[in-house]
Amino acid sequence: MKTQSIHLLYQSAASSSLIFIPLLAEGFGAQEWEIGVIGAVYGTALFASSYLFGRLSDIHNKRFIILLGLAASGLAFALQIFAGDVISLTVARGLAGFAIGIFPPALVAYVYEAKIRFGRFLSFGPLGMAIGAFFAGLIAxxxxxxxxxSLCLLLAFLIGLTLPAIRSKPMKIPRFPKHLIKRDFFVYLSLFFRHVSANAVWIIFPLFVKQLGGTLVGISLLYTVNYIGQFIFMNLFDRFKSSKLIICGFSGSALTFLCYAFTQNFYQFIPIELLLAFSWSSLWVGMNLHLLNRNVEHSTVIGLLTSTQSISIACGPFIGGWVAYFLGYRATMWFAFALSLLALLTFEIGIKREE
Structure with missing residues (x-):
């Protein structure tokens, strides 16, 4: 339960901060495009650290990388307290993004190599997000x-100190592992398209819900429904074929964003959040297992997967902010729907090329 607890705590920390960043930025007077820039800075920093430390954890000690990342994250998230305007908030989110990207690839590889049940481990992430969303709404x-x-991350660090060391054969990984990128290029590219679409939505999602009558507590409720749904579904999905899970996840994502485009009031969001939970659970479990089963460089490929997510987190909010600024919130949902279909098509092409 130690790795699951660490996963739960750090996701609680990340989600509780993330949910209200757009609203905090809006309170500082930020426009939609500026909120997108804040999200882009966070994602770029996350990309850099995931890529760098994913590779390093295959070369060096995974346990040390986990502890280093948790300690740095606890400090970086505490520094967000001192943000008092758009610029300082942007800097604080950049530091938080870099710190929180240090250890997840090492943690995922540690779990896989220790033969801990993988779907169950992943499911504690959304459970942590649910807890974070709940307490964020409660604290407000x-x-x-x-x-x-910050306290969640400190507790995760203390638990991390009790993790036993595992034997991993040190590997020689090039600074730019092009052979790994080439092997699963269509996997990374398809996730990039889907996650750009998702993050274009998430950066303005609280504002969209607020426009349709949602309160801070209501917004937290929607996130909680999504995360609890993911906790349930991820526990079930690790027994299925990874490629089928991925296809199901892309299809469900496209349908989710299409439903958002037609939403007319706050209450209609609730069942859509369950569809979102189902589709993301299927996609994320499938993606992780697909890469881990095909490669021995576990930390590196998960680092590349996380880096792909991070590039999407950098691009998506920037695009979503501008689309919302010029065309409105619903246009962002249509953009996400179209890009999710492109993600599905890209993965299907990749599967056919492997056959």
Whole structure:
């Protein structure tokens, strides 16, 4: 339960801070495009650290990388308390993004190599997100939310100190592992398209829900429904073929964003969040297992997967912010729907090329 607890705690920290960043930025007077820039800075920093430390954890000690990342994240998330305007918030999110990207690839590889049940481990991530969303809505005061996040990461670090060392054969990984990128290029590219679409939506999602009558507590409720759904579904999905899970995940994502485009009031979001939970659970479990089963460089390929997510987190909010600024929130949902279909098509092409 140690690795699951660490996963739960760090996802609680990340989600509790993430949910209200757009609203905090709006309170500082930020336009939609500026909120997109804040998200892009966070994603770019996350990309850099995931790529760098994913490779390093295959070369060096995974346990050390996990502890280093948890300690750095606890400090970085605490610094968000001092953000008082758009610029300082942007800097704080950049530091938080870099710190929180250090250890997840090493943690995932540690779990896989220790032969801990993988779907169950992943499911504790959304459970942590649900807890983070719940407490963020309950607290509803920004600086106290950041304190909560930092304390979660501190507790995760203390648990990390008790992790036993596992024997991993050190590998020689090139600085730019082009052979790994080439082997699963269509996997990474398809996730990039899907995650750009998703992050284009998430950066303005609280504002969209607010426009349709949602309150801070209501917004937290929607995130909680999504995360609890993911906890349930991820526990079930690791027994299925990874490629089928991925196809199901892309299809469900496209349908989710299409439903968002037609939503007329707050209550219609609730069942859509369950569809979102189902589709993302299927996609994320499938993606991780697909890469881990095909490669021996476990930390590196998960680092590349996380880096792909991170590039999407950098691009998606920037695009979503501008689309919302010029065309409105619903246009962002249509953009996400179209890009998710492109992700599905890209993965299907990749599967056919492997056959």
């Amino acid at each position: 005061i920004y600086y106290q939310i950041f304190i909560f996040s």
